[in-house]
Amino acid sequence: MRRIKLLSWVLLLCGIATLHAQTITGTITDESGEGLIGASVLVAGTTTGTVSDLDGNFTLNLPANAEQLIVTYTGFDTKEVMLTGATSYDIVLAESSTTLEQVVVTGYGTQTRRRLTTSIASVGTEAFENVPITNFENALQGRLPGVTINSNSGTLGAQTSVRVRGVGSINSDNQPLYVVDGVIINSNIEGSQLGGPGTNPLVNINPADIQSIDVLKDAASAAIYGSRGSNGVVIITTKSGNFNRPAQVSVNHQTGFTDPTNQYELLSGPQYAELWNRAFLAGGGDPNSSDLYADPASEPDAQWLDRVTRTGLLNETSANVSGGTNDLAYFIGGTYRNEEGWVEGTGLERYNIRINLEQKLGDKWRVGLNINPSRTVNTRQNEDNNVASPQTYAALAFPNLDPFDENGNTRGGILRTSTGRAQFAGSPLINIEGQDISLTSNQVIAKAFVGFEPIPGLKLNSSFGTQYLTLRDNQKSSSLTTDGFGSGGTGSANFQEVLNYTWDNTASYLFAFGNSELDLTAGFSVQNEETNTLGVNGNTFADDRLLTLNSAAEITGGGGFNTQFRFVGYFLRGVYSLNDKFFVNASVRLDGSSRFGSDNYYGVFPAVSAAYDLARDMDGGPFKQLKIRGSYGVTGNAGIGNFDSRGLVSFGNDYNFIPGFLLSQLENTELTWETARTVDAAVDFETTNGFLSGSIGYFIKTSTDLLLDVPQPQTNGISSLTVNAGEIRNQGLEFLLDFNLVDRPDFQWTFNVNGATLDNEVLRLIDNNGDGEADDITEGRALVREGEAIGSFFLTQYAGVDPANGDALFIDAEGNTTNVFPGGDSRIVAGNPLPDLTYGFGSNLRFKDLDFSFQFQGAVGHQLYLSEGRFVENNLGATWNQRTTQLNAWTPDNTNTNVPEARRRNNGGQHSTRYLSDADYLRLRNVQLGYTFRNIGQGNTNLRLYVSGANLLTFTDFAGLDPEASGQDVNGFRQGEIFFSRPQTRILSFGFNLNL
Numbered sequence: 001m002r003r004i005k006l007l008s009w010v011l012l013l014c015g016i017a018t019l020h021a022q023t024i025t026g027t028i029t030d031e032s033g034e035g036l037i038g039a040s041v042l043v044a045g046t047t048t049g050t051v052s053d054l055d056g057n058f059t060l061n062l063p064a065n066a067e068q069l070i071v072t073y074t075g076f077d078t079k080e081v082m083l084t085g086a087t088s089y090d091i092v093l094a095e096s097s098t099t100l101e102q103v104v105v106t107g108y109g110t111q112t113r114r115r116l117t118t119s120i121a122s123v124g125t126e127a128f129e130n131v132p133i134t135n136f137e138n139a140l141q142g143r144l145p146g147v148t149i150n151s152n153s154g155t156l157g158a159q160t161s162v163r164v165r166g167v168g169s170i171n172s173d174n175q176p177l178y179v180v181d182g183v184i185i186n187s188n189i190e191g192s193q194l195g196g197p198g199t200n201p202l203v204n205i206n207p208a209d210i211q212s213i214d215v216l217k218d219a220a221s222a223a224i225y226g227s228r229g230s231n232g233v234v235i236i237t238t239k240s241g242n243f244n245r246p247a248q249v250s251v252n253h254q255t256g257f258t259d260p261t262n263q264y265e266l267l268s269g270p271q272y273a274e275l276w277n278r279a280f281l282a283g284g285g286d287p288n289s290s291d292l293y294a295d296p297a298s299e300p301d302a303q304w305l306d307r308v309t310r311t312g313l314l315n316e317t318s319a320n321v322s323g324g325t326n327d328l329a330y331f332i333g334g335t336y337r338n339e340e341g342w343v344e345g346t347g348l349e350r351y352n353i354r355i356n357l358e359q360k361l362g363d364k365w366r367v368g369l370n371i372n373p374s375r376t377v378n379t380r381q382n383e384d385n386n387v388a389s390p391q392t393y394a395a396l397a398f399p400n401l402d403p404f405d406e407n408g409n410t411r412g413g414i415l416r417t418s419t420g421r422a423q424f425a426g427s428p429l430i431n432i433e434g435q436d437i438s439l440t441s442n443q444v445i446a447k448a449f450v451g452f453e454p455i456p457g458l459k460l461n462s463s464f465g466t467q468y469l470t471l472r473d474n475q476k477s478s479s480l481t482t483d484g485f486g487s488g489g490t491g492s493a494n495f496q497e498v499l500n501y502t503w504d505n506t507a508s509y510l511f512a513f514g515n516s517e518l519d520l521t522a523g524f525s526v527q528n529e530e531t532n533t534l535g536v537n538g539n540t541f542a543d544d545r546l547l548t549l550n551s552a553a554e555i556t557g558g559g560g561f562n563t564q565f566r567f568v569g570y571f572l573r574g575v576y577s578l579n580d581k582f583f584v585n586a587s588v589r590l591d592g593s594s595r596f597g598s599d600n601y602y603g604v605f606p607a608v609s610a611a612y613d614l615a616r617d618m619d620g621g622p623f624k625q626l627k628i629r630g631s632y633g634v635t636g637n638a639g640i641g642n643f644d645s646r647g648l649v650s651f652g653n654d655y656n657f658i659p660g661f662l663l664s665q666l667e668n669t670e671l672t673w674e675t676a677r678t679v680d681a682a683v684d685f686e687t688t689n690g691f692l693s694g695s696i697g698y699f700i701k702t703s704t705d706l707l708l709d710v711p712q713p714q715t716n717g718i719s720s721l722t723v724n725a726g727e728i729r730n731q732g733l734e735f736l737l738d739f740n741l742v743d744r745p746d747f748q749w750t751f752n753v754n755g756a757t758l759d760n761e762v763l764r765l766i767d768n769n770g771d772g773e774a775d776d777i778t779e780g781r782a783l784v785r786e787g788e789a790i791g792s793f794f795l796t797q798y799a800g801v802d803p804a805n806g807d808a809l810f811i812d813a814e815g816n817t818t819n820v821f822p823g824g825d826s827r828i829v830a831g832n833p834l835p836d837l838t839y840g841f842g843s844n845l846r847f848k849d850l851d852f853s854f855q856f857q858g859a860v861g862h863q864l865y866l867s868e869g870r871f872v873e874n875n876l877g878a879t880w881n882q883r884t885t886q887l888n889a890w891t892p893d894n895t896n897t898n899v900p901e902a903r904r905r906n907n908g909g910q911h912s913t914r915y916l917s918d919a920d921y922l923r924l925r926n927v928q929l930g931y932t933f934r935n936i937g938q939g940n941t942n943l944r945l946y947v948s949g950a951n952l953l954t955f956t957d958f959a960g961l962d963p964e965a966s967g968q969d970v971n972g973f974r975q976g977e978i979f980f981s982r983p984q985t986r987i988l989s990f991g992f993n994l995n996l
Contacts, residue, residue, distance in 0.1 A: 026089035028056045028071060034243040034324075036073050036093065038457065038510055040517060044068035044080070049512040053456040054363055072580070077101060105214045105235045107179075107224040108506055108573070109521055115577060117585045117609035117629050118221035119680050119697060119734075121147060122214045125239075126844070126853075128207040131926050132256045132314065132950050132989040134339065134348065135200060136207040136236075137162060142840025142857025142925050145734040145754040146217050146699075147232070150966040154260060154982035156341050156348040157378045157439070159200040161966045161975070164217055164232025166730030166760050167790050167834065168676055168703035170777065170973050171722070173639020176215070176232040177225055180205065181356075181370050183447050183465030184228075184502045184527055201469055204374040204443045206335045206352040208252065208318050211239045218699060219633025219678035223607035226569050226589035227636035230676035230703065238370070240356045241322040241329035249996040251319045254948070256989025258312030259342050260982070261951050262961050264872065265884045269301035269400030272881055275889075275902055279876035282806075283904030291419050293400075299418065302401045304394035304428045312342040314989065320354075331356040342985060343391055345432040347379040366451040370465075371444070378439040381432060385979045387424065388435075388482040392980040394428040395872055396880045403429050412480025423879060425485035434478030436547050443469045457510045464503050471496040478544035488540035491549050500529040519575040527567040534560035565642045568592045581616035585609045585631075593638050593673075597645040600672035607633025609680075625693075627684040637674035640707050644722040645671040666712075666721050674724070676703045682734075694737040702763070703728045710768050727764040728790060732757040748846045755839035760789040760832075781865050781911060782974040789832040791973040793865055796826045798914035806890030806901025808908025821910045830913050833966065833976025836861025840925075849932045858922035859963075866915045866960045867979040874909035875902040919976075921956035921963040924949075942995045950987040 028039040035056025042049035043066045052058045060069075062083070069081040069089070076093040102113045104120050113122075121144040128139050137160040141149045148163040164176050178187045187202050214235045216222040222229030267275065273296035280291060293299060320333025335352040351374060358368040382388040387396065398417050405411050412430035416422045426434075449463035473494040477484035484490045506523035538552030549555070573587035588606040609631030615623040647667030682697025706726035712718045734756040742749040765774035765786050777784035783794035797811035802819060812822035842855035866873075871880045875889045888894065890901040900908040908914060930946030956963045962983035966975045 022087065023059065023061050024083075024087055024089065025057070025059050026091055028052045028058065028073070028091045028093060030076070031092060031094055032242060032244045034245075036076070037453070038459075039071060039073040039093070040510075040512055042070045042072075042512065042515075044070050049514075051457045051510050051512055054360075054366075054453045058456070105212065105237055106221060107216060107233065107235065108504070108523060108571070109508070109519075111575070113684075114613075114625060114627075115575075115583050115611075116684075117583050117611040118216070118631055119146075119218040119682065119699070120214050120216055120221050121145060121736075122212060124212045125210065127213075128210050130252070130254065130928060130930075130946055130948050130991060130993065131207070132254060132316075132948055132987040133207055134337075135160065135203040136205055136210055136213070137202065138950075139207060139926075140213065142842070142855055143754070144215055145736050145838075146732070146756040147215055148758075148835065148838050148859075150964050151984055152966050152981065153384055154342075154962070154984045155380075155383050156339060156346055157200055157203045157376070158383075160202070162234070164215060165678075165699060165701055165732070165756075166758050167973065167975075168230060168701060168728050168730060169637055169639065169674060170706055170726060170728075170784055170790065171640070171709045172637050172674055172707040174231055174973075175639075176234045177222075177228045178202065178234050178236065179225075180236045180372075180445055181238055181447055181465070182449075182463055182502070182504060183445055183467060184500070185445060185467045186469070186498055186500050186529060201441065201443060203348075204350070204352075204376050204441060204469075205236070205372075205445075206318070206350070206354070206374070208335055209238045209333060209352065209354045209372070211237045213237070218609075218631050218680040219635045219676060219701070220585065220587075220607040220609035220631030220680065221633075222635050223605045223633040224571055224573060224587050224589060225635075226571070226591035226605040227567065227593055227603055227638045227673050229605070229635035230637040230674060231639075238354065238356060238372070239320075239322065239331050239333075240358065241324045241331045243324040243329045243360075244326060245323045245329075247321055247323040249319070249321045251317075251994040251996075252991065253317045254315070254989045254991030256314045256948075256987050258314060258339075258985045258987050260309065260961075260984075261954055261986045262983045263305060263309070264395055264961065266305060266395060266872070267399055267882050267884060267886070268303075269299040269398075270297050271884075271887070272399045273299040275876055275882065275886065278891075279902035279904045282901055285904060291421070293419060299400035300402045302397070302399050302403050304397050304399065304403075305391070307403060308344050308390035308394045308428045308432060309342055310340075310344055312340050312985070314339040314987070318352075327360040329358045343381060343982070345379065345381050345390070345435070349377045351375045364453050368449045368451075369447070371446040373444045374442070376441045376443075378441075380437045380439060381435060382437070382483070384981050388426065388431055388477075389980065390428045390432050391982060393426070393431060393482065395868070395980060396423070397428055398423060398879075399881050401427070403427060412478070413485060421879065424482055426480060426482035430478075431481050431483075434481040434484065434544065436474070436476040438474055440472045441469060443467065457512075459508045460506075461508075462503075462505045464501065466501040467498070468500075469496075469498040474547075476541075476547045479541070480544065484539075488553070489544055489546075490537070490539045491541070491547070491552055492535065492537045493549050494535040495533065497532045498529065499531075500527070502527045515579045517577045521571075521573045521575075523571055525567075525569045525571070528564070529566075530562065530564040532560070532562040534558075563642045564594075566594045567638070579616070581613040583611045583613075587633075591636065591673075595638055595640055595642055595645065596673065597667075597669040597671040599669045603636055603673045603675075605634050605636055605675075607631065607635075609633070611684075622688055623685055624688045624690070625684060625686045629680075629682050629684065631678070631680040633678055635676050635678070637676065637703070637707065640722060644707075645669070663718070666718055668721060668723060670724075671707075671722060672705065672724060674703055674705055674707050676701055678702075690740050690743065692737065692739055694735065696733075696735045698731075698733050700729065700731040703730075708766065710766060723766075725766040726762070729759075729761050729763050731759050746848050749843070750845075751841070751843045753839070753841040755837060757837050758834060759836075760834050762786050762788055762790055777973075779974050781977055783829065784973060785829070788829055789834055791834070791975055792832040793830045793863060793913075793916055793976070794827045795830045795865075795916060796822060796910070796912045797828060797830070798908070798912040800898050801890050801895075801900050801908075803890075803895040806895075806903075806907075808900040808914075810912060821906075821912075830916055831863035833862050833864060833919075835859035842925075849934060851930045851932070852928070854927040855925045856922060857925045858920075860920045862919050863916050863976065864919040864958070864960060864963065864965065865977045866917060867977055868960070869915035870909050870911065873899075873915070875900050875907060877903060877906045877909040917959035919956070919958045919960075919963040921954060921958060923951060923955075923964070924953040926950050927952060939996070942993075944993040944995075946991055946993070948987075948989050948991065950989075951984050952986060952988070 039052040216233040273293040316337040318335035322331040447465035508521040536558035540553035571589040611629035615626040648665035650664040686693035705724035799809035807819035932944040965981035
């Protein structure tokens with residue numbers, strides 16, 4: 001009997017064990033019912049787990065005593081599911097509202113910020129919605145610590161200088177790599193510069209289409225892009241639809257008004273004539289000379305600056321529809337923007353269409369297509385560093401002229417004052433009326449992709465993306481303008497075509513074992529770019545109204561070229577997590593480039609990073625996350641010409657019009673990548689109550705084997721040779737703090753602040769002349785020297801004014817004060833254009849249906865050099881008009897001044913620290929106030945009305961037009977030297993958002 005009872009107990013226990021060791025199935029979806037691929041399912045307290053398949057389904061064998069499942073997925077809140085004995089579970093995950101579960105694009109993959117081991121700065125749609133910007137880069141200013149963004153000019157469509165953690169190259173590219181939906185795009189098209197800031201193809205990307213931007217800052221995150229990651233990587237993800245979502249329609253419109261943030265105050269005609277007389281006599285002129293104005297007060301006042309500027313106008317309308325069925329997700333949108341610039345004769349029209357589609361094909365296949373055609377027509381005038389620019393000429397031209405003749409027609413050609421003096425031909429006003437300049441760009445960014453998941457966790461993906469860009473630049477200047485005078489009018493037509501494609505293939509597999517997860521990704525990538533150009537010039541037009549070159553009597557020149565480069569990369573990455581608190585990320589990439597020497601086509605770029613979340617060991621502590629992380633990695637820079645390593649010959653007919661060729665470049669078979677090695681350490685945190693989250697970190701980035709153009713003896717006919725030499729270090733502290741001040745159903749208020757310091761130093765340069773000391777590199781006022789910041793200003797010291805006689809004073813090489821300009825040997829390192837600190841702060845407030853936001857951005861600890869000062873602040877040492885500051889010039893009754901006596905000869909107008917200005921500033925980047933009317937009519941229609949402003953306030957003591965301007969050298973080290981760079985645009989706009 002006892003044996004029977006014992007057997008019964010054994011059978012009962014076995015039955016219970018069998019019950020608990022059952023196999024269960026389930027489906028994991030989001031709140032719309034869309035299956036989540038690759039969601040992690042782990043049995044709590046055990047090492048048993050699995051991942052969901054393409055449709056969110058999973059199968060799991062439960063161990064004995066299993067009581068709970070823990071389900072996690074990138075971008076969604078973790079969910080704990082109690083086991084009830086059922087054999088099937090439908091699990092719905094909610095999208096996370098915490099920053100820890102924010103999805104970050106890492107390059108060939110995604111990761112939640114909670115698990116991130118590298119330094120990646122991110123912004124979402126909040127940076128672009130309803131902000132009246134022409135290009136998306138403007139919306140990033142002040143939002144990303146360690147990323148310095150300067151609009152080089154207020155010109156519509158101008159290039160933007162973006163620096164990620166400083167400047168690490170001398171002659172190579174310093175701009176980051178841009179990746180749009182996985183397609184590497186060319187952001188550095190030169191085009192026709194007209195003396196200004198060049199062409200920015202990124203202006204073709206519609207900010208309203210952007211879902212998020214992630215900037216890979218450290219080498220551990222950027223090394224997956226290998227030889228092009230040393231300047232950082234900007235990953236742009238555009239909006240897409242969602243499966244199983246009803247169609248959502250959005251219509252948006254804004255109208256705005258623009259003007260410059262600053263303009264110079266210039267002398268009027270009478271003021272100029274009076275100062276001229278004073279300067280003429282002080283310079284030793286004859287008091288009876290006809291060069292003197294008999295009655296300065298009666299001189300005309302042209303008011304050139306007012307005549308070439310206006311209140312600009314912008315209008316932008318966009319509409320899109322997004323959603324999805326069980327098998328198809330879609331986003332279709334279009335935008336039209338029409339902007340009249342605040343400089344007369346300038347404007348920009350942009351047309352954008354975006355179609356993003358993704359289709360399921362059965363249980364294992366997905367295919368998709370992203371296509372974004374755009375067209376931008378930029379109506380321009382000569383720009384910035386060009387005397388024919390309307391604004392530049394308006395500052396320089398004699399103000400005591402009448403712009404119109406006796407019939408009311410605009411005067412052109414050679415204009416003379418009442419004393420008979422003349423400057424260059426044309427006038428600010430005739431240059432607008434007599435110039436027809438337009439740059440039309442057509443661009444298509446497209447990507448087709450296919451994904452295959454043969455078994456749960458294994459994903460195979462292939463994508464082919466392309467950027468096709470054409471630029472057509474037509475210019476015509478009439479015979480009365482500065483450029484066209486004396487040649488019967490001039491014209492040119494230039495065409496450029498860029499075909500760039502990227503082919504990526506990846507395989508990834510997610511292992512879940514025990515308390516660990518391992519996500520492996522392997523792949524290879526090919527990028528190829530071909531550029532073709534063609535141009536022709538002509539002059540002598542029978543009538544100034546003729547605009548095309550077929551009307552030119554003489555074709556004066558023409559030519560064309562084509563060039564090509566290719567990159568091939570192979571990469572491997574592993575991401576490991578243990579107990580959801582210890583994370584390791586390791587990657588390596590092998591890159592080959594056609595740009596380098598035959599001995600060094602390939603380079604290897606490894607990286608490793610790790611993080612540990614201390615908060616996971618603090619039950620009930622003050623932190624939801626307290627993660628320490630560190631990284632080390634190597635990235636490269638290949639930003640040189642396509643044939644800089646090759647031995648080249650040039651062809652032509654320069655020798656008495658006889659065709660021939662000559663050696664133009666020596667071969668360097670050993671030329672290879674610049675490399676940047678970055679060490680990064682940081683702490684990421686978020687408090688348990690959600691009040692404060694952020695990050696504080698430190699980085700050291702050392703760039704070696706710089707791609708440097710080394711001068712060669714002229715006797716061999718070769719001016720320079722590109723070699724690997726030199727070393728630069730950038731280091732600094734970065735911080736980001738987000739405060740969730742109030743979080744109630746009807747009232748939310750957040751505040752954010754971020755900043756980054758930068759210490760840049762040139763550590764090593766080449767000794768090319770063999771004197772035992774590293775050679776300085778100078779270009780204009782810019783210096784590259786060991787122990788100094790790159791691009792430091794190299795200038796003679798200005799010492800003010802001699803109160804006894806009004807002479808300008810300088811410091812010579814021996815440190816003595818002199819009234820004789822001492823020349824080049826006296827130059828010192830007087831500052832640099834790289835800010836010691838860049839920062840931003842802003843706030844978002846919502847009370848019921850009313851919302852308000854603002855964002856400030858600033859920079860501290862840098863200088864800019866005003867080359868224009870030598871013209872408009874030279875106390876009339878030359879014939880140009882002057883700023884009103886020169887009315888404070890020295891006189892016997894005004895000896896306490898920093899402006900030398902006005903004289904008709906050079907008195908302090910030489911290049912010196914007189915024209916070097918501190919450029920610290922704080923700018924209100926954007927501010928917005930809106931109100932939303934909800935549930936209008938029968939449906940869920942919402943209408944939001946808003947008013948928005950950009951660059952409304954600037955706080956600065958900068959002596960020039962705009963402290964943000966960085967000069968025209970977007971890629972090189974010569975930044976911060978300015979010549980009439982147009983100030984940024986101030987915008988006030990009104991608009992609405994209609995969501996159906």
